[in-house]
Amino acid sequence: MYLTAQHVRSRAGEDDYQSYLHLHNFPGSEAFPKDPLTVPQSHPGLMVSKRLRLKPGGNGVLSYLDIVAHDAWWTQACPPGSSSSTEWWRQTLEPIGDLMEGKSVPWTVEAGEVFVIFNAGALMSHVSEYKDLLGVALGLWDEWRARSAGR
């Protein structure tokens, strides 16, 4: 599973938050690689959902967040009794912003079996940008989860 969100800006100065969800344990997808950190650039898996407004291709990237995990771990790591896996992941991953505050980017964080990579321009507020991107990414995950459950 590869869930990513990026903050982009067009040449005309228009901003967008793009998000994509990829799965590895899915018909037609490549297998999850041995090194999870190679997923974003080399083994993204099969793209199954996206949300974006600006047409991709050549927009400047201001910041990005990559969340990488085995599909099964991401979907099953939520404790019984939690209101939703999305909410549980939000509570689990949101403190990373505070934990890494003041540290230089890129932030690479291991959270159990999940890897989180965040990078942003030097002049941005990293903690708030991280939280914004996390919200965008988990929003896409929640949408996909709801759609899958309805099938």
Add this chain to the structure above:
Amino acid sequence: MNRALVPLVVSDLIEGRPVRWVPTNRLVGDYDGRERTLQIFNADPRDQRRLLDEIDKQRGPLEEAAGGPLVIIFHSVKQSTERYADFVRYFVRPRGIEMPRAVALSPETCVDAEDEGGPHRRPSAVAA
């Protein structure tokens, strides 16, 4: 440090044991510090003195973030397994790791990629 970070910092100090603020629906009784009560799991009695010593090293900033003195409840390994298995099993403690800088593209020198199948960013022509 903010309040949400306290359990993670404490966990770091005590070899990664699961730690959380007591959920409000599980608080019993009325005592000073109810809202500053931490549960520490997998902490057998023989280890507790040593764990407290570790926490004491950072007690100042921890209590400042908590808003006052911490109240700490230890749970032995047996009790943690029997009564709090779900929380202990699913506890996640994020920790920063090293990553080769080349693997994480710098946002200042990359653009979004046209191919929606990924990867979703590439070095810009100007940077390349």
